[in-house]
Amino acid sequence: MTEMRTLKVALLGCGNVGAQVARILIEDADALAARTGARLQLSGIAVRNVNADREVELPQELFTTDAETLVKDADLVIELMGGIEPARTLILSALRNGACVVTGNKALLAQDGPTLYEEADKAGVQLSYEAAVAGAIPILRPIRDSLSGDRITRVLGIVNGTTNFILDQMDTTGAQFADALAEAQRLGYAEADPTADVEGHDAAAKAAILASLSFHTRFGLENVHCEGITSVTASDIAAAKDAGFVIKLLAIAEKLVDAEGKEGVSVRVHPTLLPREHPLAAVHGAFNAVFIEAENAGELMFYGQGAGGTPTASAVLGDLVSAARRLVLGGPGRTETTTGHVPALPIDAATTSYYIGLDVADQPGVLAKIAQLFAEHGVSIEIMRQTIHRDAESNVESAELRIVTHRASEAALAATVEAVKGLDVINSVTSVLRVEGV
Numbered sequence: 001m002t003e004m005r006t007l008k009v010a011l012l013g014c015g016n017v018g019a020q021v022a023r024i025l026i027e028d029a030d031a032l033a034a035r036t037g038a039r040l041q042l043s044g045i046a047v048r049n050v051n052a053d054r055e056v057e058l059p060q061e062l063f064t065t066d067a068e069t070l071v072k073d074a075d076l077v078i079e080l081m082g083g084i085e086p087a088r089t090l091i092l093s094a095l096r097n098g099a100c101v102v103t104g105n106k107a108l109l110a111q112d113g114p115t116l117y118e119e120a121d122k123a124g125v126q127l128s129y130e131a132a133v134a135g136a137i138p139i140l141r142p143i144r145d146s147l148s149g150d151r152i153t154r155v156l157g158i159v160n161g162t163t164n165f166i167l168d169q170m171d172t173t174g175a176q177f178a179d180a181l182a183e184a185q186r187l188g189y190a191e192a193d194p195t196a197d198v199e200g201h202d203a204a205a206k207a208a209i210l211a212s213l214s215f216h217t218r219f220g221l222e223n224v225h226c227e228g229i230t231s232v233t234a235s236d237i238a239a240a241k242d243a244g245f246v247i248k249l250l251a252i253a254e255k256l257v258d259a260e261g262k263e264g265v266s267v268r269v270h271p272t273l274l275p276r277e278h279p280l281a282a283v284h285g286a287f288n289a290v291f292i293e294a295e296n297a298g299e300l301m302f303y304g305q306g307a308g309g310t311p312t313a314s315a316v317l318g319d320l321v322s323a324a325r326r327l328v329l330g331g332p333g334r335t336e337t338t339t340g341h342v343p344a345l346p347i348d349a350a351t352t353s354y355y356i357g358l359d360v361a362d363q364p365g366v367l368a369k370i371a372q373l374f375a376e377h378g379v380s381i382e383i384m385r386q387t388i389h390r391d392a393e394s395n396v397e398s399a400e401l402r403i404v405t406h407r408a409s410e411a412a413l414a415a416t417v418e419a420v421k422g423l424d425v426i427n428s429v430t431s432v433l434r435v436e437g438v
Helices: 016-027 029-036 067-072 087-096 106-123 140-146 161-173 177-186 201-215 234-242 309-329 366-376 410-421
Strands: 005-012 038-046 076-079 100-103 152-158 224-226 245-257 263-275 287-294 298-305 351-361 381-390 397-405 426-435
Touching: 005 016, 005 067, 005 087, 005 309, 016 029, 016 038, 016 309, 029 038, 029 309, 038 067, 038 309, 067 087, 076 087, 076 309, 087 100, 087 106, 100 106, 100 309, 106 201, 140 201, 152 201, 161 177, 161 234, 161 245, 161 287, 201 224, 201 245, 201 263, 234 245, 234 351, 234 426, 351 366, 351 410, 366 381, 366 397, 366 410, 397 426, 410 426
Parallel strands: 005 038, 005 076, 076 100, 224 263, 263 426
Antiparallel strands: 152 245, 152 287, 245 263, 287 298, 351 397, 351 426, 381 397
């Protein structure tokens, strides 16, 4: 009987996800060997501090601060350090040494993915990154493999659990943004510094990865229009609910044709109103979901836990098993397919419906003036609702208008809003949000 091959696995980073990956590699060694045809030996764990307290109890002799040496002797490298450096240098070293790499580093992939893909191609090894988008949800492999014979036309994703939790709290409890954020931090869904999440940067990195795989063209962070959720108010949430919508932070990548007839892809992240009957509207708490529209498959949705040590470790181990099988069977590694060169289009090329909040003077003719101005700019109003308010101190009445438009271009809407601001009956434009799914 032929003795089973042993593959050395180097783990870079031992945070929440890394610790769970290490635990599974040790506890499920026999099952993983049966699935891969090789023993996966955890040869070491590179960390900054070998004596730090960790939630998972692991053999102390596995820990090292010498990541460079650990990588040089590995068949498989799992990078869960995060950040750009030294992760980038270590991954490149691993690839050039002939090791397959599994990473969850969305920021690095969005910033410098092409360099890593090219090095993997040169070395004939596999670079996998399922854990970089939507945690435990298997989404990248289905896009790359299962839908490779189809044409994806649009991807809509809730890919950041922190922002989804915050917006869900605001929607279900009526909480203000600051209170919902504080609750997310208390429960461990948000970092002490939540900037990357609430400003949309985390979702933008994932949007770039989703767009690259879906449209077979390399898109980077510079191609993603990004807006966060800090400007979304409890009043916006309440008004959206009253109109039958829910507000979500969406990562969107869609193929479209701009005003000059040029075909391209719009990649963007921003708060979005969705009808409450849309499948993504029912994604609550810190869960993630990705909704795909394809020419032949139609509409597909992938749903699950988008973060957390154990769920994300599941995605990492799936990539690891795939890479290990490739090493056992032989053959070149599989990284990405960039057969197309579809240009990235600016946000101005996008066409969608819009929700606009206006604080206006309560006097005759206001609605007519506003409707006329929208019509002059080619933006059609679908819904217009008015609420009257009286200031307790001045006893002056004003009106709050909530407008939902039919589909219009970003450029037409921007011009309309600027024109509306110039009307003498407008006190302020309180919000402008995009609407999808109508």
